[in-house]
Amino acid sequence: MTEKRKPRHLKAVGGAKPWNAGRKLPPEILTEAEVRALIHASSGRAPTGIRNRALVVILYRAGLRLAEALALGVKDVDLAQGTICVMHGKGDRQRTVGIDPASAALIERWLQVRRERGIKRSAPLFCTLAGKAIADQYVRQALPRLARRAGIDKRVHPHGLRHTHAAELAREGVPVNMIQAQLGHSSLATTDRYLRHIAPEELVRVMQQRSWEAPDAEAAGGG
Secondary structure, three states, X not given: OOOOOOOOOOOXXXXXXXXXXXOOXXXXXXXXXXXXXXXXXOOOOOHHHHXXXXXXXXXXXXXXXXXXXXXXXXXXXXXXXXXXXXXOXXXXXXXEEEOOHHHHHHHHHHHHHHHHOOOOOOOEOOEOOOOOEOOHHHHHHHHHHHHHHHOOOOOOOHHHHHHHHHHHHHHOOOOHHHHHHHHOOOOHHHHHHHHHHHOHHHHHHHHHOOOOOOOOOOOOOOO
């Protein structure tokens, strides 16, 4: 009897590497409803849940890289003006990005918790309840856990939220040079390649809107 082949997505027995080891998987764009579910999967009362909600929001609505978000200080965020100053982006470039009022409110809620708990202002914006820096691995493990709790089947990871941000901007008709500035890309060519890679649904939508007079299937002659 021949041995049944294991499904490709299952990890092999004995510690062997899974089939997708070392492969760079394409980003999976979340819908707005999925992001809302992801945020609601974090507690709106527990201090760490409030912090994690704010972190998800800043990745999703400001499009920051995870390292950029975890490097932010309290002084880098001006919620009244709706701005976030990234002091050391990729290539050590500084940039200022915008954040919408609804997202700013979730970040302000975390700042309020920080003040109530006496966390020093000098601590990183996103820190432990003891005021210590958060490891990026904690976030990378927390997001899939929240996704499972929210019933999301897609791969959910920090950079995926950045991809979702860029895709939404493109869908909303934001000029590519403004998307470039928000994402902190060094050139328009980089942004163009980025958008072509992550937003194929726009192409699909356009193709679906095309129409033509197709011949009747039953009347078509056989070959």
